Amino acid sequence: MADPLISLDGIEKVFDVRRRVGLMRREKRQVRAVDGISFEVARGEVVGYIGPNGAGKSTTIKMLTGILTPSGGRLRVAGIDPARERMRLAHRIGVVFGQRTTLWWDLPLKDSYGLMRRMYRIPPARFEQNMERCVEQLDLAALLDVPVRQLSLGQRMRGDIAAALLHDPEVLYLDEPTIGLDVVSKARVRAFLRQLNEELGTTVLLTTHDLQDIEQLCERVMVIDHGRLMYDGALGGLHAMGEGERTLVVDLERELAPVEVPGARVVKVEGARQWLAFPAGESAAPLVAEVAGRYPLLDLSVREPDIEDVIARMYAGRG
Amino acid sequence: MADVTGVGGEAVEVRVVSGDVRDVREVRGVVPWGGRAREGLRGYRLIVAMWIRSTMAYRASFLLAAFGNAVISLLDFVAIAVMFSHIDALGGFTLPEIALLYGSCSVSLGLADLFLGNTDRIGVRIRDGSLDTMLVRPVPVLAQVAADRFALRRLGRITQGLAVMTWGISVLEVDWTAGKVLLVPVMVVAGAAIFAAVLVAGAAFQFIAGDAAEVQNSFTYGGCTMLQYPPTVFGRDLLRGVTFVVPLAFVNWLPALYVLGRPVPLGLPQWTAFLSPLVAFLLFLPASLAWRAGVRSYRSTGS
Known part of the structure; x- marks a missing residue:
């Protein structure tokens, strides 16, 4: 890859964990949270970084932002060694933590943005332009005067994403950006990120548990488990490796025997509600039509396989 | 480019x-090396200005808090004054002399508390991982931590200390020389710097021991409570400890005793009364090294 924006070469992060054994003695144990990861990301890519809890996703992101110092390996972001030149790097990256806000809790949103402008020395014209863009696309106009602590999770997340972009970062890291958001908020965040990447060419690296985030945003997926990179490639390849199943949940008018439709099997029945599994690659439409035509259908929903599921199948398929 | x-x-x-x-x-x-300090000061100013603006949005609440702060610390001195209605001297010191000791260390601690007081909250930030957000901003973390929730109401303690000190000096019959006149402001500022160094070192220590804030408080608030009283009431071992180990004696004891024309404790030469700024500077070196080591060893949290 010519001139990668992000490059990791054999990156490791080892934590010393001290555990009390008996009254005074302490046992020291080493945990390899990240165990020799290498990859490169080119300018303008949108990459999904997935894996089960505790796989080392957040630890990797924290090394890429300079929060944590790697225990070994070579790491460069925009030519900068993050841990050594954290402040210099800060001007070139944007970071969104799904679990915590980078905004000032007690201040109105716009005061936080004003402080960001000065802190990052954003030229006024540029700041206006970026604010306008974010306020419009993330629908922030009504929230600007509200203290951050009064915002809902979805509103706060939109506020945080805007804050991470005001200084025109070349790369945007998002750690679980859609966690806890409702469907509408998720859709809005995804649409915004897509537009950001298309219009400004911002490189995006995101961790998520939501397979839809990956499907709708990322051309490239990396799967990490036990601190190692297990897969790096297109999403299609991941599906092929661990063919998942989607679930159609149907609410019928009354309790009935398990429905029988081609291309799906009932995996669970609970009163008038039934769960039908069907291959993830197939469309749900013919199945829905079939069920609606033959049974007294009240309501339905489609559930995507979650990432743990796909990964579990991937391992099963490999082993 | x-x-x-x-x-x-x-x-x-x-x-x-x-x-x-x-x-x-x-x-x-x-x-360059100076650039970092300059960036830190700039960031500190920006954050502090923002907190002052947001405090001033509730002016009445601020005035009440500052007033309350001053009254509470004033009552503290009233307690000492009441004690003197039964005695004439404490450890050989009169009430105005103690007012000088009390006021100067109150102002010093007040200044350190105003400018760096929130560094003791860093333990919470380390434990819950919210220090992460400070590490991704282009401002030195120490500046952000120090400026976090900057509280002007702490001016209350400084005002009280200045009042007590001024009263003490006006009542005392000091044999003023140029050196003594100069030493009074130097004592207050260097004292503040010594407390500030202790705060930074304490904050650094919290990277290793999560709830070290109490240890830090025992040196700052506890230290100040001790320094309010004349050194003559304490034992020699304690005096040695606060002179040579954690040199809190340089906050006000040594310079104030010189101003009062009394012998410097532990039989030290008179000129040591002027060493406070140097002591503050020497304390800052290990404190800032410890701080850097602390930030580098930061482990964040699991998510």
Whole structure:
């Protein structure tokens, strides 16, 4: 890859964990949270970084932002060694933590943005332009005067994403950006990120548990488990490796025997509600039509396989 | 795009806006050792200004808090004054003399508390991982931690200390020399710097021991309570400890005793009364090294 924006070469992060054994003695144990990861990301890519809890996703992101110092390996972001030149790097990256806000809790949103402008020395014209863009696309106009602590999770997340972009970062890291958001908020965040990447060419690296985030945003997926990179490639390849199943949940008018439709099997029945599994690659439409035509259908929903599921199948398929 | 270094080695930032992709990149020159301090001060000013603005949005609440703060610390001195209605001297010191000791260390601690007081909250930030958000901003973490929730109401303690000190000095019949006149402000400022160094070292220690804030408080608030009383009431071992180990005696004891024309404790030569600024500087070196080591060892949390 010519001139990668992000490059990791054999990156490791080892934590010393001290555990009390008996009254005074302490046992020291080493945990390899990240165990020799290498990859490169080119300018303008949108990459999904997935894996089960505790796989080392957040630890990797924290090394890429300079929060944590790697225990070994070579790491460069925009030519900068993050841990050594954290402040210099800060001007070139944007970071969104799904679990915590980078905004000032007690201040109105716009005061936080004003402080960001000065802190990052954003030229006024540029700041206006970026604010306008974010306020419009993330629908922030009504929230600007509200203290951050009064915002809902979805509103706060939109506020945080805007804050991470005001200084025109070349790369945007998002750690679980859609966690806890409702469907509408998720859709809005995804649409915004897509537009950001298309219009400004911002490189995006995101961790998520939501397979839809990956499907709708990322051309490239990396799967990490036990601190190692297990897969790096297109999403299609991941599906092929661990063919998942989607679930159609149907609410019928009354309790009935398990429905029988081609291309799906009932995996669970609970009163008038039934769960039908069907291959993830197939469309749900013919199945829905079939069920609606033959049974007294009240309501339905489609559930995507979650990432743990796909990964579990991937391992099963490999082993 | 080449690296650009400004006059005097100052970091210069160049933003290049190119074409329709609106690709904005930034080139910064090498940041020299002074650059970091300057960036820190700048960031500190920005954050403090924001907190003052937000405090002033509730002016009445601020005035009440500052007033309450001053009254509470004033009552503290009233307690000592009441004690003197039964005795004439404490450890050989009169009430106005104790007022000088009390007031000067109150102002010193008040200043350190005003400018760096929130560093003891860093333990919470380390434990819950919210220090992460400070580490991704282009401002030194120490400046952000120190400026976090900057509280002007702490001016209350400084005002009280100044009042007590001024009263003491006006009542005392000091044989003023140029050196003594100079020493009074130097004592207060250097004392504040010594407390500040203790706060920074304490904050650094919290990277290793999560709830070290109490240890830190015992040196700052506890230390100040001790320094309010004349050294003659304490044992020699304690005096040695606060002179040579954690040199809190340089906050006010040594300089104030010189101003009062009394012998410097532990039989030290008179000129040691002027060493406070040097002591503060020497304390800052290990404190700032410890701070850097602390930030480097930061482990964040699991998510």
